[in-house]
Amino acid sequence: PGHKKGKMDSLFILKLVFTLVVLYVVQRKVRGWGKYTSYPPAVKGFWVPFLGHMFSLGKDPAGFFVNQLDRLKTEAFSFELFGTDCVFMGSDDAQSVFYAAPEETLSAAEAYKFMKPAFGKDVVYDSPDGKFQQQRKFLSKCLSVPAFRKMVGIIHDETVDYLGEVWKDEGSLDFYSDVGEMIIRTSTHALQGPQIRSLVHSGYAQYMSDIDHAINFLSFFYPDLPMPSFKKRNLARKKVGEMITNVLKFRRENEKPAEPDFLELLSSSTYSDGTTITDDQIAGLCVALMLAGQHTSNITSCWVGIFMLSHPDVLAKVRAEQEEVWPEGTELDLDKLSQMKYLGDVIKETLRMRPPIIMVFRKAMVDFQFKEYVIPKGTLVLVSPPASGRMENLGWTNPDKFDPARFHERKEDKKSTNGYIAFSRGKHSCIGEKFAYLQIKTIWALILRNYDVSLKGTSADYPVDPTTLLASPVTPVTIHYKRKQK
Numbered sequence: 001p002g003h004k005k006g007k008m009d010s011l012f013i014l015k016l017v018f019t020l021v022v023l024y025v026v027q028r029k030v031r032g033w034g035k036y037t038s039y040p041p042a043v044k045g046f047w048v049p050f051l052g053h054m055f056s057l058g059k060d061p062a063g064f065f066v067n068q069l070d071r072l073k074t075e076a077f078s079f080e081l082f083g084t085d086c087v088f089m090g091s092d093d094a095q096s097v098f099y100a101a102p103e104e105t106l107s108a109a110e111a112y113k114f115m116k117p118a119f120g121k122d123v124v125y126d127s128p129d130g131k132f133q134q135q136r137k138f139l140s141k142c143l144s145v146p147a148f149r150k151m152v153g154i155i156h157d158e159t160v161d162y163l164g165e166v167w168k169d170e171g172s173l174d175f176y177s178d179v180g181e182m183i184i185r186t187s188t189h190a191l192q193g194p195q196i197r198s199l200v201h202s203g204y205a206q207y208m209s210d211i212d213h214a215i216n217f218l219s220f221f222y223p224d225l226p227m228p229s230f231k232k233r234n235l236a237r238k239k240v241g242e243m244i245t246n247v248l249k250f251r252r253e254n255e256k257p258a259e260p261d262f263l264e265l266l267s268s269s270t271y272s273d274g275t276t277i278t279d280d281q282i283a284g285l286c287v288a289l290m291l292a293g294q295h296t297s298n299i300t301s302c303w304v305g306i307f308m309l310s311h312p313d314v315l316a317k318v319r320a321e322q323e324e325v326w327p328e329g330t331e332l333d334l335d336k337l338s339q340m341k342y343l344g345d346v347i348k349e350t351l352r353m354r355p356p357i358i359m360v361f362r363k364a365m366v367d368f369q370f371k372e373y374v375i376p377k378g379t380l381v382l383v384s385p386p387a388s389g390r391m392e393n394l395g396w397t398n399p400d401k402f403d404p405a406r407f408h409e410r411k412e413d414k415k416s417t418n419g420y421i422a423f424s425r426g427k428h429s430c431i432g433e434k435f436a437y438l439q440i441k442t443i444w445a446l447i448l449r450n451y452d453v454s455l456k457g458t459s460a461d462y463p464v465d466p467t468t469l470l471a472s473p474v475t476p477v478t479i480h481y482k483r484k485q486k
Contacts, residue, residue: 040087040373043068043079052080054217058466061358062386065090069391076373082221086380089370092394095383095418097370098362099426103129106362106381108428114223117234118211118291120241123284131271133427135285138269138277140431142191142262148438149334150259151190155442156332158186163450169483172456174476175305180298182443184208187294190439192286193263195247204243210236211287212295216469237287244283293432296356299472301440303354304347306462306477307402308444309455314404318343322445337441345404347440348413351422353402355385356470360424385421386471394419402459451481 045056045068057064057079065088068077075091089098098106109125109132116126124132162182167173184205189197196204214233223230248267251257257264266285269277308315325339326332361382368375375381390399395415397406406412413420423430430436447453456478465472 038372038374040076040078040375041072041074043077044071045079047080050083052082052084054081057081060464060466062384062390065384065387066390076370076375078379081380082217084221084380085376085378086382087373087375089381089383090387090391092416092418094370095388095421098381098383099418099424101362101368104365105368107365108362110363110365111361111380114220115215117223117230118215118237119288120237120280120284122278123281124288134271135277135281136427136431138266139285139289141269142265143431143435145334147262147265148434150261151435152332152334152337152438152442154190155186155439156446158182158189159443159446163446167451167481167483170481172478172480175479176298176302176473176475176477179301179305179443183294183298183301183439186439186443187290187297191262191289191293191435192244193247193257193261195250196244196263196286199243203239207236207240207243208287208290208294211240212291215291220469240287241280241283244286245279248279248282289432292430293436295470297436297439299356299470300347300351300354300436301443302473302477304350304440304444305453305479306455306459306473307350307353308346309453309479310459311402314346314402318346318444319448322448326445326449332442332445334438337438337445340441340445341408342404343441343444344437345407347437348407348420348422349402349404352389352396352413352420353386354464354471354473355389355422356472357385357422357424358469358471359384360421383418383421385424388418388421391419447481449484451483453479453481455479 043053043056045053045064047053048055068079068088069075069090075094076087076089078085078087080086089095103109109129112125115124119126123135127135159182162185166178166181184200185197188200188204210229210232214229218225218227219230247263251264251267260268263282263286266277266282271277308318321340321342326336330336359382361380364375364377364379364381367377368379368381388394389396392399393416395412396419397410397412418425423433462473462477465474
């Protein structure tokens with residue numbers, strides 16, 4: 001009898017699952033009846049109830065977008081993720097409309113509300129758009145040319161200290177984790193001051209890591225699930241906030257820096273209504289800036305190494321340029337870094353092929369029209385920087401080839417409005433672009449000045465990790481280094 005009951009229970013579960021799947025499919029179809037006849041065409045690919053086109057998308061998102069545009073012969077198309085309707089805007093015109101749409105039409109705040117637990121209250125996407133734009137200006141004020149001149153020295157000294165501490169005369173290491181340590185040391189010191197930098201190995205780095213690791217596809221759709229990683233994120237955000245506000249309190253009660261640094265400049269910011277930025281808001285903006293910049297710079301620095309070391313001719317040009325603009329015995333400064341144009345093109349070409357941000361989202365707040373298509377309210381609308389970087393019709397010749405000459409020499413990035421969107425566009429574009437170039441240039445200039453480096457394998461051996469929201473390489477990224485004889 002027990003065996004028979006077990007078989008009946010299993011049969012009941014199978015019937016229940018089948019019934020739920022059928023109901024889900026019917027519900028999707030009924031929802032479809034209410035859509036406009038001019039809804040963008042649906043993708044042709046493997047579909048699973050609730051998960052939608054997750055498996056087709058997850059293997060190679062950029063390839064998925066480019067291939068579907070070609071197959072469907074369209075400027076925009078629709079697909080499904082986790083029960084959510086999505087529309088990809090692919091053509092140059094479609095992307096221009098996406099970036100130009102006001103917040104009341106296509107909302108970044110609604111699309112990225114899953115980041116609120118990470119950033120905190122009353123900052124970025126938890127504040128009205130007008131206030132958020134003022135917060136962006138506060139941060140931009142702290143990223144000025146005079147500030148950059150000081151930051152070069154900070155990044156230089158931190159990198160030299162790290163190389164002296166960890167890199168010996170010769171050895172091999174995982175460059176992804178190694179450059180990640182350089183990035184967090186240089187970022188915290190340059191962007192948040194010496195006090196926060198001193199806390200990196202007293203919990204700060206681990207807390208930031210806990211916040212970062214909770215940002216994934218699941219959190220995008222369900223950020224408040226009672227999962228261990230989300231609980232760690234919430235605790236880590238609280239601890240980091242306390243660290244920053246304690247430093248601000250210490251500065252207020254004791255001697256301030258001789259010269260205003262990033263944290264001091266941010267503390268003096270005032271909103272248009274006359275209110276002063278609060279300590280909690282400063283902490284939230286610092287966390288947001290670190291999350292936006294630290295992991296992306298880590299990823300980009302690593303991809304720069306992968307591509308540059310896979311192309312000996314590119315490496316030779318970078319070294320020759322460095323020897324010309326930064327002679328032995330002279331100090332590395334902002335002017336010399338600015339003259340490293342070819343290294344800048346290497347970074348830019350890396351970002352064309354492997355931008356860290358794979359998809360940029362907005363949520364349709366009203367029924368939204370683009371040419372012959374009508375996109376219903378509630379739809380997630382998106383563009384893809386790596387897909388744009390692979391589209392020949394946006395100006396790229398032989399887009400799968402790593403070729404830094406396509407910028408200054410051929411100016412392919414000027415042939416369309418949205419071919420190169422590694423730092424996004426419009427009012428939500430990345431304000432840390434110049435700092436990212438400064439940081440990555442400084443780190444790589446110092447490595448190449450002091451070491452001969454080589455990569456195990458080639459760029460073909462390091463695919464994009466499909467398990468993360470950002471375009472990280474599959475690790476370890478093994479490089480061999482040998483100190484130069486002087």
